[in-house]
Amino acid sequence: PQGRGGIRAEVWVDAAWWRPGDGARERPLRSLAEALARPGPLTVHLAAGEYRGPFTLPADVRLEGEGPATVLLVEGPEGTVLRAAGPTGGSPGNPGVDGVLLRNLEVRGGTWGLEVAGSVRVSVEKVGFSGQRQGAVRVNSGRFEAVDARFEASVSETVGVLLEAPEDAPSPSPPRSTWLRGTSFTGPFRRAVRLRGAESQALLEDLRFSGPVTAVGMDGGHAEVRRAGAEGGRGAAFSVVEGNLVMRDVRVLGHELAVSAMRARLEVHGLLSVGAERAGLGVVASRGVLLEDIVVRGSGSHGALQLTTSDVDVRRLHVEGAAEYGVVAVGGSLRLRDATVVGVRSADGVTGDGLHLRQVRADVEGVVIRQTTGVCVLAAQNARVLLRDAELERCGQAALMVDTLATLDATGVEARDSGETVLAAMGEGDLRVDALHARGSRQGLLWAECTGVTRVRLGRIRAEDRRGEEAACVERFAEPGPAPR
Known part of the structure; x- marks a missing residue:
């Protein structure tokens, strides 16, 4: 039936159907574009197969696939596979009658996999993005939500999820946000998740990053990361410049730094950094920084904690096997409580300090420092x-x-x-x-x-x-x- 008012219509589409159909389950359409042209609210059931776009998604549509065998793509490397724009309602986790929902399908190829604009809210569940040449998802305004999604990069210098206002947007630009849960990012993304501008907000829960240069990169905005793991990257795993970043229960294996902050507000509650090439955490020109329950093992030549002209409160710190410095603080202020630093080594035998404090006001209490060169x-x-x-x-x-x-x-x-x-x-x-x-x-x-x-x-x-x-x-x-x- 056709959708009218709040009644949701259901349409079936099968790209391999051998004869014309009317959209019923027994007589599916062969074209997704034809299905999307029908009035909504609308639920489109997609059979396994390839559906070639680009496609424009109305603000009240749901696309239900049959898993990875249901593929949305564009011809050639250019173009955007899916675009969504328009008003929205509902609440997180419940798209409502006028929200876009994609479930159990793949978005493949194109310059971008999905673009979100206007004030629409797009939710994806068990959706994979792969093969995009610039990025998987771009949110100019509105909201993007992903649950149990997969993002795979096949080329470098790409982004997984980007929150950024267009160049011609008014100032201040419309708000944009994302909520990602139980989602993985694999491959050489330049930034798996990137926020740009003060109006960008992100809530990231139970995420896995394997291979991105930077897992989360922020130039302004606000992000909260809960229960995340990053490995196999070359840059700072979590980087914030002039933004606000809150982290809880995060693990980082390798990377240049586990966390980097510049002119930012940073809270970290529970971090394990193992094998950082330079430092576990690097903080520059930042105020109101709180670091608690921090474990850094095997940090590089810039210390487990490198703090520069910043005001930092550190509680319950454990450092093992640091090169050159355990904690190095230059300028600003440091309040350190309950810290253990073990095994600070130096190749030349000259440096290798547990606490290296220069031009800083430091209040230190309850520290154990052992085995420094x-x-x-x-x-x-x-x-x-x-x-x-x-x-x-x-x-x-x-x-x-x-x-x-x-x-x-x-x-x-x-x-x-x-x-x-x-x-x-x-x-x-x-x-x-x-x-x-x-x-x-x-x-x-x-x-x-x-x-x-x-x-x-x-x-x-x-x-x-x-x-x-x-x-x-x-x-x-x-x-x-x-x-x-």
């Missing part, structure tokens, strides 16, 4: 560091060091088996230590280059070897302080 905690270049309740073991050069006008105030520190010395001061730095228990250093308690205004102030100290206390810039004070935790 360099210094366990270094404050340099006018850094202002407050350290409480620290356990430092097998620090290659020193447990605590100040350099170049830096200030380090440490209380409640246990230092064991330092390679060279426990404390070191130079470059007009200011080192204040209270409630320190040290044992096992090869060259005594302290080494100080007493030039300029370099100063070391010692409170309650327990040490087996107290060599170095006689240096001219060393002072003693008797102020009470808390014992090591």
